Amino acid sequence: MVRGMAITNPDCSLCAMRELPAIWRDARLRVIHAADPDYPGFVRVIWLEHVREMTDLAREDQEHCFRVLLVVEQTLRDLLRPEKINLASLGNQVPHLHWHVIPRFADDAHFPDPVWAARRRAGVPRPLALDLLGARLREVFGA
Amino acid sequence: MVRGMAITNPDCSLCAMRELPAIWRDARLRVIHAADPDYPGFVRVIWLEHVREMTDLAREDQEHCFRVLLVVEQTLRDLLRPEKINLASLGNQVPHLHWHVIPRFADDAHFPDPVWAARRRAGVPRPLALDLLGARLREVFGA
Numbered sequence: 001m002v003r004g005m006a007i008t009n010p011d012c013s014l015c016a017m018r019e020l021p022a023i024w025r026d027a028r029l030r031v032i033h034a035a036d037p038d039y040p041g042f043v044r045v046i047w048l049e050h051v052r053e054m055t056d057l058a059r060e061d062q063e064h065c066f067r068v069l070l071v072v073e074q075t076l077r078d079l080l081r082p083e084k085i086n087l088a089s090l091g092n093q094v095p096h097l098h099w100h101v102i103p104r105f106a107d108d109a110h111f112p113d114p115v116w117a118a119r120r121r122a123g124v125p126r127p128l129a130l131d132l133l134g135a136r137l138r139e140v141f142g143a
Numbered sequence: 144m145v146r147g148m149a150i151t152n153p154d155c156s157l158c159a160m161r162e163l164p165a166i167w168r169d170a171r172l173r174v175i176h177a178a179d180p181d182y183p184g185f186v187r188v189i190w191l192e193h194v195r196e197m198t199d200l201a202r203e204d205q206e207h208c209f210r211v212l213l214v215v216e217q218t219l220r221d222l223l224r225p226e227k228i229n230l231a232s233l234g235n236q237v238p239h240l241h242w243h244v245i246p247r248f249a250d251d252a253h254f255p256d257p258v259w260a261a262r263r264r265a266g267v268p269r270p271l272a273l274d275l276l277g278a279r280l281r282e283v284f285g286a
Contacts, residue, residue: 055217066209074198085196088231092255112235116257
């Protein structure tokens with residue numbers, strides 16, 4: 001991976017959306033709200049370049065990605081007090097490195113199953129102060 | 144988190160299994176084979192102490208956990224050449240920090256869905272040289 005080269009894939013939906021508004025972004029990644037009505041606190045951390053796996057990144061980029069992921073996790077814990085945080089990098093359908101950060105609650109639509117399993121009940125709306133998440137990321141990482 | 148204290152939870156199934164044989168272990172975590180017949184390369188990285196979230200770990204422990212996770216990912220990629228690697232820390236049912244590392248193939252039982260979705264087809268057996276994964280972890284981290 002040569003840093004500074006904007007590697008995009010014309011067939012990739014995440015590459016196509018890379019300039020869309022984000023909660024926060026820097027030169028390497030963007031943090032967006034998943035806008036999932038069942039999971040108001042569902043956030044995605046998306047690498048900007050079209051990279052497939054964490055192990056395709058340079059070590060310093062891996063570390064940056066994990067640091068951002070954990071600041072998102074901690075801030076969502078502080079804001080929402082979830083029962084559990086789910087972190088997942090799957091990408092089977094869109095093989096462009098992105099992480100799902102999903103605050104889970106005992107009364108959410110799938111608990112205690114993963115959000116990709118069969119639905120168990122209606123979800124419960126929860127307010128999320130996204131501006132506070134963006135502010136926290138700016139405070140820690142700048143940009 | 145005070146290092147060196149063995150924090151276990153008597154009601155936790157992962158705490159109960161912490162002394163079982165592993166592919167590799169050190170003082171902080173163990174790497175085990177999930178023994179899932181659909182997913183021969185499915186490996187778990189399990190923190191030894193009963194900790195809930197990544198953000199409950201000290202920073203150096205977070206980094207160690209991620210380094211082990213990525214050596215497992217790279218070694219499974221080298222050994223199996225999967226279509227995609229799935230990484231997930233969920234823990235809704237067993238809230239003791241553990242990571243699923245799942246090599247995915249276009250002909251596997253759930254592809255391109257997550258392994259927690261409805262099954263699409265029978266899985267395909269694939270040999271996995273677990274001793275090579277253990278050897279690689281010893282080479283990188285000792286123990």
